[in-house]
Amino acid sequence: MIHVNLGPRSYDIAVNDGGDIGTLLKQWLAGRRAYIFADANVANQADALFRTLTNAGFTCRSSTIPSGESSKSLAGAATLYDRLCDAAADRQTALIAVGGGVVGDLVGFVAATYNRGLPWVMVPTTLLAMVDSSVGGKVGINLPHGKNLVGAFHQPAGVWIDTAMLATLPIEEYRCGLAEVVKYGVILDVEFFGWLETNAAAVIQRDDAAVAHIVTRCCQLKVQIVEKDEREESGLRIVLNYGHTFAHAFESVGGFTMRHGEAVAAGMVCASRLAELLGMASSDVTKRQVELLQRFGLPVQPPHSARIREWLEAMKRDKKALGGKLRFVLPKRIGDVAAVDDVQESDASNVLAQK
Amino acid sequence: MIHVNLGPRSYDIAVNDGGDIGTLLKQWLAGRRAYIFADANVANQADALFRTLTNAGFTCRSSTIPSGESSKSLAGAATLYDRLCDAAADRQTALIAVGGGVVGDLVGFVAATYNRGLPWVMVPTTLLAMVDSSVGGKVGINLPHGKNLVGAFHQPAGVWIDTAMLATLPIEEYRCGLAEVVKYGVILDVEFFGWLETNAAAVIQRDDAAVAHIVTRCCQLKVQIVEKDEREESGLRIVLNYGHTFAHAFESVGGFTMRHGEAVAAGMVCASRLAELLGMASSDVTKRQVELLQRFGLPVQPPHSARIREWLEAMKRDKKALGGKLRFVLPKRIGDVAAVDDVQESDASNVLAQK
DSSP: OEEEOOGGGOEEEEESOOSOHHHHHHHHOSSSEEEEEEEGGGHHHHHHHHHHHHHTTOEEEEEEEOSSGGGSSHHHHHHHHHHHHHTTOOTTEEEEEEESHHHHHHHHHHHHHBTTOOOEEEEEOSHHIIIIITSSOEEEEEETTEEEEEEEEOOOSEEEEOGGGGGGSOHHHHHHHHHHHHHHHHHHOHHHHHHHHHTHHHHHTTOHHHHHHHHHHHHHHHHHHHHHOTTSOSSGGGGGGTTHHHHHHHHHHTTTOSOHHHHHHHHHHHHHHHHHHTTSSOHHHHHHHHHHHHHTTOOOSOOSSOOHHHHHHHHHTSTTOBTTBOEEEEEEETTEEEEEESOOHHHHHHHHHOO | OEEEOOGGGOEEEEESOOSOHHHHHHHHOSSSEEEEEEEGGGHHHHHHHHHHHHHTTOEEEEEEEOSSGGGSSHHHHHHHHHHHHHTTOOTTEEEEEEESHHHHHHHHHHHHHBTTOOOEEEEEOSHHIIIIITSSOEEEEEETTEEEEEEEEOOOSEEEEOGGGGGGSOHHHHHHHHHHHHHHHHHHOHHHHHHHHHTHHHHHTTOHHHHHHHHHHHHHHHHHHHHHOTTSOSSGGGGGGTTHHHHHHHHHHTTTOSOHHHHHHHHHHHHHHHHHHTTSSOHHHHHHHHHHHHHTTOOOSOOSSOOHHHHHHHHHTSTTOBTTBOEEEEEEETTEEEEEESOOHHHHHHHHHOO
């Protein structure tokens, strides 16, 4: 059990708890009503959860959310609001999000805003959601202009992770999670990065112990950051955004057709090359990332159809941008990064043009 | 200046400050970019504000919001999000809401959610907004199923009130604000209720000193409650909902065609009669409210087309309801109310049928 200490908003992340989720939810939640929203791809797991929670004494409702990024929209939120109205959900009704990042972000946003806030529990079923969205309470939806432009900070009542669920995850989805896993090594933990290099084969084969280790370690690393900067106010939390300014631009300009993890992998390499160009990091920093990402089958350069002008415009609109200036998190060495304000457009452009 | 003490979310309400709003906003806001969203009815006041803020050194954008409750919707929020995207608004951009409750609630909700939170300032131009929404940070939008079903708690950076703006407010709008003013007397301050009875003529004639007094006193009273229960967690804040469970039902079943203040006036009388029926209050408590509300030209019974069954269903869906049970704030005497759970439907129905 990993504890996330955020004062009155503290919660636990149960990783391979072994016990019964129903028992745990009775500790985490004051009420005994639950509405399960599950990605259509994991409807079976949601059905099993429905039975478990019903047996534990919860009054449950359940419905599915179409898979894919397009559900994470105002229209998607409106659909969930309607279902909650129809179910006469009140502030004692907990929302249970079963799925990946899209479902977690969408259901979390609905939980943050319906009736000005409902409790919610996350049951991540993808590696990306386990290592990324299960810590920190960032929830949100996309606008046509860009990803996550509308959202909130809304901590869950708890997170239930069973890494055995990853055995059946499509390989591309698993790879995408590994991009974020590599990110934690680069930004915070050179030793963990080294462990990934040594154990890359076991990781990509989804060896039970290896998967459990990376999920636990990434959650621990993210907890350290989030506890010190819950709402991205002190600037500390921005390190988690490594690779993401580029990634969000690739995704939004491409109309969200690129997988997030693939965009992050390419984005980290761009950021690392930018650090080299600015004299912040040695070429070895980029080289180690490129090699590890390639072993995980992840892209290490921007999408083929170069749209540099549009990417730059998108980055200026990024939430992390200030006054239209470009701002990036860049590595100094593996395990240590820094936020850099006011990067020249020409430098960012150079890096984007590099093959 | 009324101070609202909410720790890191504290702010000031300037009532008839006399000084320059530009100077004040430079104290309240860290950034120097502002986006003014104004009710189309007060576009002139917004233009004047635009010039003042520009002179004070702010970079401003401005646009109007169509008057009326229908703007306070997901579609209305989507329109504002688009404008903020087009303006490349960032976390240093403050939103300035100029208008009544609809504009305040909508702009506040957009400020709470765009980029996971922007600073915002409220410039209320109606009596209702001055005495109600300027304290407490409750923001939100309506769903087809009911009012304020989606929202957040998002405290403003400050509130600027100039009661001279009320001189040109349509009389029906002014009356609506008086319903909330009467409410504060009933729930918290028998002396203020007595002052309203004594000074009803000056109040309805909008005498300068009388208007300044009621706005200041109502803000002070609401501050006392909100400081002790910012997020409606301790149950204390629920007293502010006096008359509102009935009112929300009248409004939602009527498709939001009834004015909020009129619905609240009728709702308070219903709640007071319910208190009588339950033996909690004497008939004099209702009588004094009916007489004062009538002097202010406000309705004292439910809408003519009685739709009792639908009103009851709407009340069971109210945010304040728990597990589908009816819950009301009821008066014990003028100046003192209590929340009552689990009211019998037949009792609520009886009161709704009363003429």
